[in-house]
Amino acid sequence: MRVTGRSRLGRRARGGWTFADARGLLERMTDAVPAPPRPAIAPFHETPAARRALALFGAGLAAADPGPAVVAAMADVVEDPPGPGGRWQVIALGKAARAMTAAALAALPAGTPALVVTNHENAAPLAGARVMGAGHPVPDAAGLAAATEIETALRTLGPEDRLLALISGGGSALAPAPVAGLSLDDKAAVNRLLLGAGADISQMNLVRQALSRLKGGGWLRICRAPGVALMISDVPGDDLRVIASGPTVAPLGTPAQAAQLCRDVGLWERLPEPARNALAAPPPPPVPARAFRNLLVGSNARSLAAMAAAGATTAPFALAGDVADAARVLAAALTGLAPGAALAAGGETTVRLTGTGTGGRNQELALRTALHLAETGPPEGDWAVLVAGSDGRDGPTEAAGAIITPGTLGRIRAAGLDLRAVLFRNDSTPALTAGQALLVTGPTGTNVADLAVLVRGAAPG
16 A cells, blocks of 8 residues: 555646646536535624635635545546456545545546445535435434445455545544444444543544544455545644544554553543453454555645635644643734734644533634633734634534634623633533624535634735
8 A cells, every 4th residue: 555645736647637637627517516615704703804814714715625626636546547347436435525526526437436425414416426424523323324335335346446535524423333342322432532531633533443444444454446545634734544534544553552542541441341342352454555545635734825825824833732722822823913914723622521511622712712812911903813614513513613803702791601611611602602703604515624813903905
């Protein structure tokens, strides 16, 4: 198995297909591959700083559009066609699966079979493909059925066939395939415990892979065909083993290492007994070393580059770690901005759960940032802090995140809410609703982790 970091977007492929040809193909696909929606602009966002923050966030979303990324990469894909009597098989998994499949099918022979597994919100019909919706962030029975269909499709492929895997963020939850003896409820309980302990995405995926038949290279243990995976990353550092828990990449570690992690964070005795048994079992066979390429075609870094091209400075830090620490970083960064400046950051934070309220990591990060600004003294004049998920959904809520402005905390306090009590309950959504600060985009059809924009005033000039 060969793992590479980026697809060679501009190279001429066999048959003379160039990047210019790919652009032309994309122009003919506007109906098949919808662009990410523009963020809704509510009246309370109508300040110069908020409008600028929204525009910069929109530039980041546009750069994460799966269609152009896949179209450009198909020049690499078609270099290795099926052998005699073989065929293509497309299997797409993740929040961007539908848009990625639409782009890929336009470049493959008519009638190429395609299985698409995506979140229920993005599971619209697609000509030439079987689209299956599944639960996210909480796995459901539909996801179990989808995982079975993926396994069935993989088993039909032989050495002369070619697998095109289209992988994007969210795939870990969308296709649960618990190892023998483990139920979906058991896996969900493990996931809740890890989230509550503040585990980061790599730690969570180490455990997920050890408890799954499909994660951590599981697709390649089943499939006999060579092929290529095109990946859109939603993880900091773009570790291919972590994107959707790495179905076409060697795992992060062993079940024994996953078990030790659970001990280190104090969860081992709280795990369901079937999960402890699975982590104590011998490791699965190694991932076969066959000709399979993994190409990164979209990432948070590309969205940040687009935001920089639109006038923001890229932050010298990433969104990372606990939201309480990240909020202090954002508040200090905003205070240090010159009037007229804008700063863009990306990544993914974690939340340590202390309550059972409604919210998400981006909403809690925005609210904590507002509280820090109130305590340390916000900048003078107009400013805005936008923190949102590129997929359009922050946790189990309908919001992508939030935009805080100078009037946000005043509106929350006028509603009689105690900010510290709200944060202790992890109940950011009602508070931000009262503060008229929620950002609702709807599903964007992509996922490159989270984006933050800090703005002081309108753009210069």
